[in-house]
Amino acid sequence: MARLGASTRKRADGTLEKRFTVNDKRYSIYGKNMKELSQKEQEVRKKIESGVYTNNRNLTLNRYFDEWLDRKRRNIKGNTIKWYVAYYKGHIAPCLGDEKLQKIERRRILAFQKNLSESNLSIRTCNNILKILKIILNDAVTDEVIMKNPAEGIKSLKEINAKAAETYHRALTEQEQKDFMQEMEKDYYYEFVAFLLCTGMRFGEAAALTWNDIDYKENVIHITKTVTFNEDNTRAIGTPKSESGKRDVPMNETIKGILAKQRKKQSIIVQIEHRVFVSVGGKIIDNNAVNHAISSALSRLEKNGITIEHFTAHALRDTFATRYIEQGGSPQTLKTILGHSSLAMTMDLYSHVLPNTRQKEMDNLKIVL
Numbered sequence: 001m002a003r004l005g006a007s008t009r010k011r012a013d014g015t016l017e018k019r020f021t022v023n024d025k026r027y028s029i030y031g032k033n034m035k036e037l038s039q040k041e042q043e044v045r046k047k048i049e050s051g052v053y054t055n056n057r058n059l060t061l062n063r064y065f066d067e068w069l070d071r072k073r074r075n076i077k078g079n080t081i082k083w084y085v086a087y088y089k090g091h092i093a094p095c096l097g098d099e100k101l102q103k104i105e106r107r108r109i110l111a112f113q114k115n116l117s118e119s120n121l122s123i124r125t126c127n128n129i130l131k132i133l134k135i136i137l138n139d140a141v142t143d144e145v146i147m148k149n150p151a152e153g154i155k156s157l158k159e160i161n162a163k164a165a166e167t168y169h170r171a172l173t174e175q176e177q178k179d180f181m182q183e184m185e186k187d188y189y190y191e192f193v194a195f196l197l198c199t200g201m202r203f204g205e206a207a208a209l210t211w212n213d214i215d216y217k218e219n220v221i222h223i224t225k226t227v228t229f230n231e232d233n234t235r236a237i238g239t240p241k242s243e244s245g246k247r248d249v250p251m252n253e254t255i256k257g258i259l260a261k262q263r264k265k266q267s268i269i270v271q272i273e274h275r276v277f278v279s280v281g282g283k284i285i286d287n288n289a290v291n292h293a294i295s296s297a298l299s300r301l302e303k304n305g306i307t308i309e310h311f312t313a314h315a316l317r318d319t320f321a322t323r324y325i326e327q328g329g330s331p332q333t334l335k336t337i338l339g340h341s342s343l344a345m346t347m348d349l350y351s352h353v354l355p356n357t358r359q360k361e362m363d364n365l366k367i368v369l
Contacts, residue, residue: 011030015032016032056144057102059101060098061093061097072084078230091116106154109133127156137149179306181197188280191262195277196317197319198252198255199255202226202339205339207226210275215248223240262277290313321350
């Protein structure tokens with residue numbers, strides 16, 4: 001190793017620290033070797049000269065977040081950036097944003113978490129906010145702005161009834177499904193709603209489909225993309241969140257019938273990208289428009305004396321999964337069709353259906369003695 005200069009020392013953790021003075025102000029930089037120190041010193045001196053350098057001691061969380069976000073934009077999807085900004089600006093910045101990073105202590109983070117828990121936010125949202133704060137502070141450690149993450153080791157709030165099967169998942173009964181679909185048939189979005197119900201696809205996956213994804217030769221639908229959002233909340237086409245989201249969904253005659261009706265409807269709609277489902281104006285289909293159509297159908301039913309508890313398009317995915325298990329489908333196959341990353345996720349979500357299914361299967365079991 002090269003000999004250290006008088007202004008450079010080796011720290012206990014093995015990294016090197018170099019101190020230098022500009023205009024009677026002392027600055028410190030850190031690196032793994034002399035080459036890295038030299039590069040960082042040049043960068044800092046240039047920033048000082050141009051008047052944009054902020055000493056780490058005076059760096060606020062807000063100022064660091066702005067720098068951090070600029071870096072994240074290079075390799076993170078716009079939808080994720082949108083949520084980072086929403087959680088940070090809405091909850092973290094008002095409480096901690098003006099505080100100097102090096103002055104934020106663990107007890108301050110604990111107090112922040114306590115305030116979140118006493119607000120009207122859900123436990124999951126509180127934990128997501130703290131998770132983002134931890135990520136930011138971890139990167140501040142990596143950037144050598146702070147020596148230790150003050151949020152490290154702080155446990156997430158415990159969710160009551162945290163299992164997915166115990167949370168509210170709206171699946172229509174068979175009678176509700178029948179009544180609703182008969183009423184929905186009058187609406188422009190009927191084929192899209194029917195497609196969600198018969199495939200179990202996520203809204204964004206179905207909205208992103210093009211006719212090239214419909215493989216009649218192999219009798220499957222190729223799911224390789226989804227509708228996502230840019231940071232400015234405009235819609236875009238991106239990739240699924242995980243590899244398990246990329247999958248092939250088998251088609252049956254009902255699904256092919258829906259697609260045939262949709263293809264016929266497409267002949268009167270002008271669009272460029274040949275999507276299977278589009279809005280009335282030929283653009284990417286919007287969940288607000290579909291949910292409004294669902295609400296309108298429910299309102300019409302109620303006027304005719306049929307009351308169905310309100311639901312959104314996501315309930316169609318839950319209803320598909322429930323019917324699938326009720327009719328003897330394999331949870332392992334359902335996992336693949338839904339694009340879940342694990343069988344445990346599928347079982348947690350739909351275990352409430354299994355007791356009746358198990359009883360039916362046991363009743364049908366014949367063992368000769």
